[in-house]
Amino acid sequence: MNQERYTRQTILKGFGHEGQRKLAKARVLVIGAGGLGVPVLTYLNAMGVGKIGIVDQDVVSITNLHRQVLYGEGDVGKSKVTVALNKLKAQNPENELLVYHTFLTPKNALEIIADYDVVVDTSDNFPTRYLVNDACVILKKPFVYGALHGYEGQVSVFNFEGGPTYRCLFPMMPKENEVPNCNEHGVLGIIPGIIGNLQALEAIKVITGVGEVLSAKLLIFDGLHQSYQKIKFKLQPANLDIKKLQDFYEWNDPCEIVPIVAAEEIQKLLAEDAQIVDVRTRAEFENYHLPDSLHIPLDELEANVTKINFLIPVYLLCQSGQRSETALRQLQKKYPESSLFSILGGLNQYLATCS
Structure with missing residues (x-):
């Protein structure tokens, strides 16, 4: 490890070389390489997280570029994980980077997540969030949550040291027509950067033990008024009793066949x-x-x-x-x-x- 690279954080009181050592040994899985995933990946990689996995099957679109600042016009149409891998390697060649050119599914979730210490969910849909939650409960892995809506964002940490799960905060998946879609309703480019960086910070705290982790608290950020509020919620013990994944994590009825x-x-x-x-x-x-x-x-x-x-x-x-x-x-x-x-x-x- 190049100690000089990390000097500005190893001189921090309470972090030091021990904090950097913990980062170097950590294994973090980032699900999604989009608006939230880009800042998470960029900062975890720059700060020296030893092993980072990236799960995504999407390609770069011109409509991504106003907020997904890891990509440029020359990357449009290319695989996000492939572009991200090359740029993150150039940023910090010391870390181990693994890419999974796939979406997370009930068939691959347990196998992929099992190899990591912390999961950062930067996905943009409810089915994936419920899948991540259930897999992390089964495998006893903490996961850092982030979500966006227009000018606002949310951050929390679930399944951390016996704390609440995602289902404790959101017991039931909403119907598809009840959920805003950024493709149709939009998102201000800077908001994913703010929320993604907050997610990266929570991941660092989980790994190193520095500070207070956002467990049992939902942080809500309002970009228009530059305000934050925290909502407390409690563990519902029944939500820890998940033994296997569901066959389907979809909005539509799993019994309904979609041609x-x-x-x-x-x-x-x-x-x-x-x-x-x-x-x-x-x-x-x-x-x-x-x-x-x-x-x-x-x-x-x-x-x-x-x-x-x-x-x-x-x-x-x-x-x-x-x-x-x-x-x-x-x-x-x-x-x-x-x-x-x-x-x-x-x-x-x-x-x-x-x-």
């Missing part, structure tokens, strides 16, 4: 002049879209269904595959006899396979 086609089939669909309906926002569509695709934003779908020809197969497309599933379920109720398909992984997966 899908792989994003790799898009080229074939384009060649066949198939009917592709893009349900993203206008800004997303104007930034990039497939040739001859029909654009109907999800929130305008009901009012514009007459534009769709239900006599032939309909292939629904969005950025990641979530909104297209929502659109499919909406259309299934009105047109149960039609051939409807959601494109799995959306444009993100398509661009990843093309790069």
Whole structure:
């Protein structure tokens, strides 16, 4: 270890060389390499965390760049974990960096998380958060939580030294239509940086024992008023009694079958002049879209269904595959006899396979 690199933190009273030694031995898994993941990865890597794992299957989009400052225009369309790996290695070659080019699923969560001491969840959806929670409870791993909403953010630490879990604060997963989506509602670029850095700080405190960890407390940050508040919550012992993962961590009913086609089939669909309906926002569509695709934003779908020809197969497309599933379920109720398909992984997966 290059001691000079870390001099400014090893001279800190209460941290010292012992704190740096603990960082060097620590193994931290960061789930997500997006708005929250970028500051977490950048600072944990710079501060000398010995082993860092990165889980993500997304690709860099031009709409990411205002907040995901690890990436540049030349990275658009490339795998986030691949770009992040190269840039983090250049930043600090001393640390061990592992990438998992996948999304976290019930099939891989326990195997991946088992190799780490601390999990930092920087994902952007409720199904992943509940999956992370349950896996961490089973494996007895603490995890650092962060979330964003417009000009606000939240941070907490769950499952730390017998403390409360995520399910103690949020017992039930909300319905998909109850949850704001940053693709549609937006996020101010600096807010993920603030919240991600707070998550990195909590991870450092968990590893080194310096300071008071945000266990049993939810920190809420309001960027417009530059204010913080803390809400206390208690452990519900029943939430520690998780012995296995659920088969599904999804918004839709697990018994409901959603017809899908792989994003790799898009080229074939384009060649066949198939009917592709893009349900993203206008800004997303104007930034990039497939040739001859029909654009109907999800929130305008009901009012514009007459534009769709239900006599032939309909292939629904969005950025990641979530909104297209929502659109499919909406259309299934009105047109149960039609051939409807959601494109799995959306444009993100398509661009990843093309790069």
